[in-house]
Amino acid sequence: MTEKFSFTIEARDGAARRGTIRTAHGAIRTPAFMPVGTAATVKGMTVEAVRATGADILLGNTYHLMLRPGSERVKRLGGLHKFMNWPHPILTDSGGFQVMSLNELRTINEEGVVFKSHIDGRRFELTPERSMQIQNDLDATITMAFDECTPYPATAEVAAASMRRSMRWARRSREAYEERPGYGLFGIVQGSTYEELRLESVAALTDIGFEGYAIGGLAVGEGQEEMFRTLEFTAPALPQDKPRYLMGVGKPDDLVGAVMRGVDMFDCVLPTRSGRNAQAFTRRGTVNMRNARHADDPRPLDEGCACPACRNYSRGYLNHLFKAGEMLGGMLLTWHNLQYYQDLMDGMRRSIEAGELATFALDFYAARETGDIEPI
Numbered sequence: 001m002t003e004k005f006s007f008t009i010e011a012r013d014g015a016a017r018r019g020t021i022r023t024a025h026g027a028i029r030t031p032a033f034m035p036v037g038t039a040a041t042v043k044g045m046t047v048e049a050v051r052a053t054g055a056d057i058l059l060g061n062t063y064h065l066m067l068r069p070g071s072e073r074v075k076r077l078g079g080l081h082k083f084m085n086w087p088h089p090i091l092t093d094s095g096g097f098q099v100m101s102l103n104e105l106r107t108i109n110e111e112g113v114v115f116k117s118h119i120d121g122r123r124f125e126l127t128p129e130r131s132m133q134i135q136n137d138l139d140a141t142i143t144m145a146f147d148e149c150t151p152y153p154a155t156a157e158v159a160a161a162s163m164r165r166s167m168r169w170a171r172r173s174r175e176a177y178e179e180r181p182g183y184g185l186f187g188i189v190q191g192s193t194y195e196e197l198r199l200e201s202v203a204a205l206t207d208i209g210f211e212g213y214a215i216g217g218l219a220v221g222e223g224q225e226e227m228f229r230t231l232e233f234t235a236p237a238l239p240q241d242k243p244r245y246l247m248g249v250g251k252p253d254d255l256v257g258a259v260m261r262g263v264d265m266f267d268c269v270l271p272t273r274s275g276r277n278a279q280a281f282t283r284r285g286t287v288n289m290r291n292a293r294h295a296d297d298p299r300p301l302d303e304g305c306a307c308p309a310c311r312n313y314s315r316g317y318l319n320h321l322f323k324a325g326e327m328l329g330g331m332l333l334t335w336h337n338l339q340y341y342q343d344l345m346d347g348m349r350r351s352i353e354a355g356e357l358a359t360f361a362l363d364f365y366a367a368r369e370t371g372d373i374e375p376i
Contacts, residue, residue: 005184005211007243011353015235015262018352021212021243024182025081025089025141028056030243030264031348033255033341034091036272039064040074040084043272044327044334047086053307053335054342057141058086059267062134063095066124067117071137079139091267092140094131094173094188097149097216097248108148110165128172136178144214145173147188152220159192166190167204174208184211186245192217193226195233202237213238214245215263219254228257235262252281252344253368256361259348271341275334278322282340285368289333294319307339308332 003022011018021028035042035050038061042050050058060080065071077083080090099106099113106115112127131146147166150159170187177185187205191197205213215234218227231246238244245265246258255266271281278289282302287294289301297315305311309318309332321329344364351360 003182005182007212007241009241011355013352013355013357014260016259016348016352016357017262017264018349019243019264021089022182023089023141023184024180025087026056028089028265029349031255031259031345031352032056032265033345034059034265034267035338035341036267036269037084037086038269039068040080042334042338044276044331045272045338047084049335050086050338051088053339054346055088055338057089057091060084060090060092060138060140061095061098062092062131062138062144063098063126065092065138066095066126066134067119071134075137075139079137081139089141090139091142091186091245092135092138092144093247094135094144094146095126096131096144096147096188099126100149100151110168112146112169128169129176132173132176132178141183142212143177143183143185145170145185145187145210147190147216149220150190150192150217152192152217152222154192156192156194156197159190159194159197163190163192163197163201167201170205171208174210186210186212186214186243188214188216188247189234189238190217193222193230195230198230198234199237202234206239210242212243212245212265214247216247218246219249219268224254224257227254228261231258231261231263252341253365255341255344256348256364259352260357260361271337272334275332275337276330278329278333280333280340281337283367284370289315289318289329290322291319295323301336302340305336305339305343307336309336 006022009017009019019030034057037058074083081087099115102115106113114125128146135143146169148162150162187210189201191201243264246263250268280287294315300310302310351357
């Protein structure tokens with residue numbers, strides 16, 4: 001029998017929650033970080049390696065997969081879980097953010113968005129109904145409602161019009177979504193950094209009813225202080241018994257601050273993209289493995305990390321790989337960065353259970369202040 005989609009809060013520490021999302025494809029421990037597998041792969045990683053870091057769930061993307069290889073093809077080949085050999089939960093972004101970022105290549109109206117493919121210029125239309133169909137073809141465990149990601153900065157008038165269109169699209173997404181045991185649909189809160197608009201969006205979404213609620217339209221240039229301020233009035237307004245997902249965030253200190261403000265789920269390309277570009281996240285801050293100071297360094301990248309890069313290789317060797325243009329460098333740093341992110345989430349889960357998240361956060365920031373942070 002397929003398990004019902006559910007969310008259980010097992011511990012609280014201030015606003016932070018330690019929970020479990022149960023789905024048709026297994027459990028997700030929260031707070032959770034979702035590695036980004038935009039095109040049905042986490043770049044530079046096998047799914048076995050991703051799972052070994054401790055990841056419970058991956059993220060795929062509607063926009064990219066609808067263009068290549070096409071959602072119908074993925075469906076014929078058994079769905080995204082079989083296609084990419086990941087039997088665990090998958091969340092698919094609705095495609096709204098990617099389409100909105102096309103700027104001159106797209107036009108938006110009440111029905112949806114018409115856009116040209118960035119690959120070959122072909123014309124496509126993406127609507128709430130079409131987004132739900134594509135995500136259903138992909139067999140996404142968690143489907144995201146189709147929304148318009150409001151640019152930043154935006155006037156209150158622009159943000160209001162954008163948010164209200166997203167709320168109309170959210171209702172259409174709910175109506176078009178195919179209910180299945182163990183699967184869920186998340187609504188997306190918009191409203192830029194305006195408290196009144198964010199709360200109006202929350203009210204509209206809770207009236208429709210979703211299995212989870214995402215906070216969209218942040219980490220788009222507003223800065224961490226403004227993002228945290230927005231979370232402080234948005235997260236408490238969301239249903240207490242449903243998971244909360246902050247989309248596209250972020251840096252390690254973003255994750256710690258957002259968990260302390262009641263967020264349960266995150267995704268970001270930063271750990272994988274940084275890994276491919278020689279940037280490593282460590283407990284003492286960020287390290288650029290191309291820097292000459294590492295060339296003769298026999299130490300591991302991070303002595304507290306159990307990933308293969310830290311367990312088996314020196315900083316000197318990693319520096320050599322990037323200087324030589326060898327793909328193994330990006331692969332090893334990607335593995336390391338994903339391990340670091342999963343270890344960070346695991347540390348926060350344990351700290352919430354013990355009622356010690358504030359101490360965890362103090363230790364986290366203190367280690368970075370005394371470490372070897374380099375520009376990233």
